[in-house]
């Protein structure tokens with residue numbers, strides 16, 4: 001089980017065509033390319049997919065297409081979180097029917113639900129499906145913080161396979177992993193992937209793996225072989241690229257880079273802003289030579 005969920009998982013970007021519709025042709029091209037590059041699987045409908053800017057039907061469409069394009073080759077995790085339990089269950093059931101290996105959900109946000117409510121939300125979902133749940137821990141966006149005790153309430157149940165930890169709190173990650181060594185912890189911030197590995201992560205889910213998975217697969221393998229110095233060199237290199245990306249917006253920047261690489265990703269959805277031609281040139285001039293070397 002753990003083998004299936006370790007390694008590098010791109011949080012798949014959503015390509016849009018000129019009419020702001022999902023471009024399934026580009027999505028297929030992107031997935032094929034990433035499978036060839038050696039990713040372990042895909043995180044579908046996550047933050048990177050602009051999931052909270054997609055309609056419910058669009059989220060289902062992406063789940064269905066991902067399963068079709070993947071055709072059983074790699075591990076598929078669907079981020080099914082909506083703030084309504086009812087909608088999240090509908091998406092979870094849909095992902096299960098499409099053959100996904102696991103679901104994942106952000107904590108219900110916006111209304112400042114109590115922990116009891118958040119807990120009920122997750123258990124209502126796992127009770128509805130027969131595939132496991134990976135908690136999506138992203139306190140910076142969701143506003144929901146899980147203490148180690150909170151997380152234990154979930155992880156002691158076998159239906160919760162682990163956590164996607166998108167938080168700079170690596171002490172918490174260490175504590176989760178120490179308490180539950182058999183569970184899977186996937187690092188969420190690409191720029192601190194190596195830090196995450198050293199604090200117990202089994203792999204990672206992230207945006208930049210859409211266009212530079214190879215660097216991170218190497219970091220992962222070097223770490224496993226105990227070649228930390230070499231891994232540090234690559235993390236440092238990746239971080240120069242990520243720092244540049246963060247100046248412009250991760251998704252709009254990543255889409256520009258992939259488009260330049262021949263995978264037409266289109267624009268980001270409003271209210272995200274798109275790069276101006278000048279910004280695009282500046283970004284590509286800086287990062288493309290770095291990615292190539």
Ligand code: MN9
Pocket residue numbers: 011046047048141166188189190191205206207208242250
């Ligand atoms: O999936 C991503 N986090 C968010 C994880 O989208 C909030 C990361 O991959 C970041 O985009 C990346 C840049 O900060 O680490």
